[in-house]
Structure formats: structure tokens, C-alpha cells
Amino acid sequence: MTRRIKLLALAGALDDLGLRARIVEYTLRPSLLRCWDPGQMGRTVSVMCEPSAGPDPRWQFRHHPGEEVLADAEPVKEPADAMDAARVLALLIRP
Numbered sequence: 619m620t621r622r623i624k625l626l627a628l629a630g631a632l633d634d635l636g637l638r639a640r641i642v643e644y645t646l647r648p649s650l651l652r653c654w655d656p657g658q659m660g661r662t663v664s665v666m667c668e669p670s671a672g673p674d675p676r677w678q679f680r681h682h683p684g685e686e687v688l689a690d691a692e693p694v695k696e697p698a699d700a701m702d703a704a705r706v707l708a709l710l711i712r713p
Contacts, residue, residue, distance in 0.1 A: 623695065624667045624677060625651045630697030631704035637711060650682055655711050663710045667691050679703050681710075 622641070629639035632653055639653045642664075654662040664682040669675035677691040688710075689703035 620677070621649060621667045624679075624691045624700070625649065625665070627694050627697050628665065628667075628679065628691075628700040628703055628707075629653075631700040632707060634697060634701070635704055635708050637704075637708060648682070653707055653711060658712070661711060663707055665707065 625641055628651060629641070632639045636655070636657075637653055638656050639651050642650045642652050644650075648666045648668060651665045651667075652662055653665060665688065666680050666682045666685075667677060668680060668685075670678050670687075677694070679688045679691045680686060681688055688706050689700075691700075691703065694700045694703070
């Protein structure tokens with residue numbers, strides 16, 4: 619449930635920036651947040667929220683595929699908390 623809440627908070631922050639996002643859920647794969655600019659055709663970015671590896675795991679937003687870490691998701695509980703991650707994604711969506 620934590621993963622979904624963090625992805626929904628990121629979706630809300632993206633909406634505040636004029637971008638759109640939708641959760642895509644898979645049974646055997648991680649849930650993804652597919653993000654796009656409704657004013658442009660074609661370019662989408664997929665993001666997953668997963669805990670980091672190691673003795674002290676933290677939640678992270680990662681680009682999918684490839685798992686490049688985009689932002690820390692540990693403190694995210696509402697859209698305002700995810701604004702920094704949303705700005706990083708906006709740069710990927712609107713190069």
C-alpha cells in the first residue's frame with residue numbers, strides 16, 4: 619500500500635505541473651506510474667517506487683526500465699512532498 623500512496627502523491631504533484639500520470643498495475647511486475655505531457659504527442663516516462671537495497675532501505679522513485687534513481691520517496695505522503703521528484707520527471711518529459 620505504501621508504494622501506491624507514494625505513486626499517487628507523485629501523480630498529484632505532476633498534475634500541479636500540468637503533466638498527467640496514470641498507475642499501471644501488473645500482477646507479477648512492479649506497479650508503474652506512466653507520465654506524459656498532454657500537450658505533446660508520444661513521449662512518456664515510466665516510474666516505479668521501490669525500496670533501496672542494503673541494511674537501511676529507503677523508498678526511491680526509479681526510472682523504468684533501467685532503475686536509475688530519480689528522487690528519494692521516503693518522506694512522500696502527499697503531492698506537496700513529491701514536488702522535487704515531479705520537477706525531475708518534468709525535465710525528462712519536456713527536454
